[in-house]
Structures are given as structure tokens and as C-alpha cells.
Amino acid sequence: MERNRQLRLARHIKEHEAVSLDLFNITEEDIPTPGEGQFLVKTEALGTSPAQRAYLMGRDSRFHPPLAIGEIMRGRGVGQVISSCHPDFTEGDMVACSTGWQYYSIQDGDQSKSPVKTLQKIHQPQTPHYLHLGTLGASGFAAYFGLLDVGRPVAGDVVVVSACAGGVGSLVAQIARLKGCRVIGIAGGPEKCAWIKDVIGVDEAIDYKAGDLADKLAQYCPDGINIYFDNVGGEILDLALKNMALKGRAIICGLISTEYEAVAPPGPRHYYNLIYKRARMEGFFVWDYFAEFEAAESDLMGWYKYGDLISTEKVYHGLESAPEALQSLFAGIAAGIKVIDLDR
Template identity: 40%
Template sequence: MPTTTRQWLLNDRPLGRGIEDGDFRLAETEIADPGEGEVLLATRYLSFDPAQKGWMENIADYVAPMEIGDVMRGGAISEVMASNNPKFAVGDLVFGTTGWTEHLVHDGSGLVKVDTQLPPTALLSVLGTTGLTAYCGLFKVGKPVAGDTVLVSGAAGATGSVVGQLAKIAGCRAVGIAGGPEKCAWLVEEAGYDAAIDYKAGGVKEQIRQHCPRGVDVVFDNVGGGILDDMLANIATGARVVVCGGISRYETGGRPSGPGNYFNLIFRRASMAGFIVLDWANEFPDIRRRLESFVLDGRLTYQEDIQEGFENAPATLKRLFTGQNRGKQMLKV
């Protein structure tokens, strides 16, 4: 059994700028044998999400603050190497928020056994926070009905790609906004979107108007900034605007610019709401089973972008903010 482990520690806060290598420090520390009720875990896959930058900045008050020197927070799939906890056996795969560490001793609280007919990594992607966020944001906040037009920004990302497919399952028309012809082609040809808008080609507001001639009933925004403004310019009467994320602000930090077209919420009698997926945590097991059934019957597809090597964790997180990733970003330890 290992007696030491490598860990990535928070070394600086990326406030007002993009993430840099110096924001993390690789350290080695001793680990004890698991005590009563504890398990020894070996991390197999790390999960990466844009929200981690907000955790580093300490602007996300829905989670405990991170201090300089803390192990970088993040979700992972781990294997149980030794167990003094009756809930877990050696060889079990579990997932939870265990952080950027190769090994750790854990008391078992918050750990969930991997139990799926899909590959284990699905618990970090389509059955993980990204899939749950897509489901809850769309159905709990967006409340689509058959025949609605659903417009998704960041549509080729791990969450956005699932949102559009769930919208199609609900009988809606799905239009996605993504960067570049390759991502747009994947949205239409693989993810089943009815249309895709390449924001890098410019004229986003006009492209939305072209593809959503009756207006947009549900906006699912992962980007913020100018893209959100263009979407608000094209909402239909009674529209629901779901604010999920704001990746446009992650490179600059600070306060994101407010949308100039927010007054359209009045003209269109529309609503705009943010959400935190943890509010529906008690429903996660049922939602996971539903999402898994959609994958198994062929109605839901998903992409995973898996990098390799624990030493590459910082570089893997940065991929999220440069558009390099294709689907859910993970790292195989």
C-alpha cells in the first residue's frame, strides 16, 4: 500500500485573468493507513468543470471556501484499495468530490458506488454533474413543452450537448450555438440538434433570427456576455431564460457585463432565472436512471475528452477555457 501521495494544491487565485500554471503547486505528502470506518482510495479519473475556476477565486458561495494550500477541489472516480468500512469492499469503484490527489484516506461520507451499465466514466459525464445540470436546468427551470424552440449556448460542451438532446426527447426544436464548423457539424449530425450557429462566423443575432423565426421559448445559457445579449434579443413571448454558467467571464474574472437586451424580458413577459443543481440532490438517483435509459435506447449520446497523466491536471483544466475539449473533460490518472 502507498505511504505517500502526490497532490495538486491551490497556490494562487486567478482573479481577473485566466488560469495559469503557477496557480497550482505539486506536492507530495504522507498518508496513513485507513482507520476504523475509513477506506484507502486510488484516484482513477479526475473530472473538470468551469465552476472550478470560481471555487479557486472564492466567488462561489454555494460551496465551502478554498484556502491557499488546500488540495484542489474536484470530482473523481476512485478504486477502493483497502477498506475498514462495511459499505465498501476492496475493488469497488466510487465517485465523489475527493480532489486532485492520487491516493487518499476517506471516511466514506458522500461517496457513491459506481453502478451503471455504461462505462464507469459516465458517472462523471452524462450521469454526473454535467448530465444532472442539463436535466435539472432544462426541466426544472426551463420547463419546455412540446413544440417549443430551445436555444443553447456552449452547445457542444458536456452540459450543452445533453440539453439539446433532452429538448428533442421532450418534443422541442433544438438550436445550438458553438464555435467552429467541426463542433457545429457534430451538433447536427451526432447530437441531433435541428440547427447549429457558429458564433465565430459572426452575426449571431441574425443567425438566431434566421433559425428561430418565431422566437426562442427556452434559452439555456452557458456563456453569458454578448452571446446572452443576442439570445435575449430573440426571445418569444413567455420565454424562460435559464442561466447555467458564464464561461465568457472566466478568462477575465470580475463582474460580468450585464445584458443590454434585458428589457426584452418585460416586452416578452419572459422570466430569467439561475440555479444550482445541488438543489435537487435528493432526485439525482432517479434522474441518473432516466438519463441512463435514454443512452441505452439510443436517444442520448455523449462525448468524453480524456487526457492522461496526473501531472497534466492543470493543463487539462485550462482546456475548458480555450475550447480545446470535445465533450466532458476528464483525466485518467
């Protein structure tokens, strides 16, 4: 009889340590039974997110308490409701939610006490279902709301996207192109730059590891940057601020280059340019848009179905491959959105 298989945190990660299977204990338990107001989800696939490094570090992640040793690794997954004692969820429903790195999870349908709502019912499931963790899920929503609601692009805008070969970045670049913008993508290494040009369709690609980012930004954006979509922070954000156009918008999505450093680096030096360019820099949090996910999903799905938006999922296979998938995200090993198909 099948049992619930899990990856539990065996110890906290050290600074700059790679994410590996050694950090976890593999455990097995009986499949749990849902109580009143709960339902049981059989996970099909797991997503990855930079936020998971905070869990591995045992750090307070603002919306969750630190992950203790022995707990199941926290993470988002997509799966099917297979048994329910909740009036709003029935067997066969597809959901994306915080499943953790395990085969089965009990979900409490009541989100009223959660600081952020993350339990999402999928009304029009698309195959493969892991698309609802990436292109048609959290990555897609971050790209969609960050660019369209915070950035408010208009045709002809010059949009610069950092971590452009990553999950969110590769979707931002495509949506910006759909809106008639000129897109400059920043990525690490010649292979990723070729990929964002040939597959994602950016107008220009800049390899930030080549050492000429400042010159290339000035060359490709002679009239300045109208929208800078930032996934990385640090030096790249600073150079983008230096090159803002009048009334430019810097959208702060993430800061992966500095977020997990023990000592926070000095802040951007070029923020004075926000004054001279009457520009604005604004952060956003994708889960604040939870109530609008269904509308966004419908737009993303429409573009996806007509081939205007390509999905970039890079699929890893099996629960034990989850650490490798997450490591790939941090080390920038592969392009696209990293998901783990549990292959069950």
C-alpha cells in the same frame, strides 16, 4: 510500494492566464488510513468544471473557502472504496465525490454539515467509470434538471443552447431533441458547429465567433425562443433575451464568458423583454437536486444504453494532464466533457 501522488497549488492564477502544470507542485505522501466514520477512496478518474477557476484564483466560491497555496487542487473524481470504517460504505463501492487532484483521498461519510451534498454512491457502475463524472454524472444531472425541471420543455418548443459543444450543453441539446424540441446550438468555430450538427444532432448550429449571431438567431427562431439554456452569460444571453417567445424560459446554468472578469460587465440590456414576452429567467444549482440524482441517473442510463444519448467525454490521461484538460475547457479547445483518466 505505491504512494499518494498529488497536485498542490503552487501559486494563484492571474487573470486570463492559462491553466498549466506550472501552477502546481507535484507531491507524494504515504497513502492515508481512514479513521472512525471515514473511508479511503482510490481515484480512477477526475472531472473538470468551470468552478475550478475560482479555486485557482484563491477566490471564495460560495460553498468553499478560498483554496490556499500548498493545498491539494480541489475537484470531483470517481473511484473505489478500498478500505472503510464507515457503516454505509464498504470495500468495492464506487463513489463520485470531492477527491481532489490526487490518487487517494479520505472521505468523511457525514455530509450533514456540508452546505451542499456531493458524495454520491454509484449504485449501477458503468464502464468506463468516468461516465459517472460526465454523461451519467454532474454534467448529465445539470442538463437533466436544468432543462426538464426549470425549462419544462414541450414537443415543438424552440430550444437554444449556448456552449452547445461543451459538457452540459451537448447533453441539454440531446435531451431536448429526445423531448421533441427543435434545437439551435451555439458554439465557437466551424469545427464545433459541424460536430454539434453531425454528432449531437442539433437542427441548426450558430458559430458565435462568426459575428452574425443576432441575424442567425432571428433567422432560425422567427417565432422566438421558447427555452434558452444559458451556459455563458454576457452578450449571448442578451441576444437570446431579445429573441424570447411569449412565455419563454431563460435557464441560467452558468456565465463562463464573464464570471472570472475582474470587473463585472454591465448587465443584460434586453431583460425588459421578459415583461413584454411574459417570460421568465431562472437560475438553478445542480447540487440542490442531490436527493433525485438516482432517478435522473436511471433515465440518463436508459437513454445512453439504447443509444438515444451519446456520451461526449474527451479523455486526458494521467494526473499531470489535469491542468491541460481544465485549460481545454476554458479555451474551448475540444468539444465534449473533459475527464482525466488516471490510468492506474
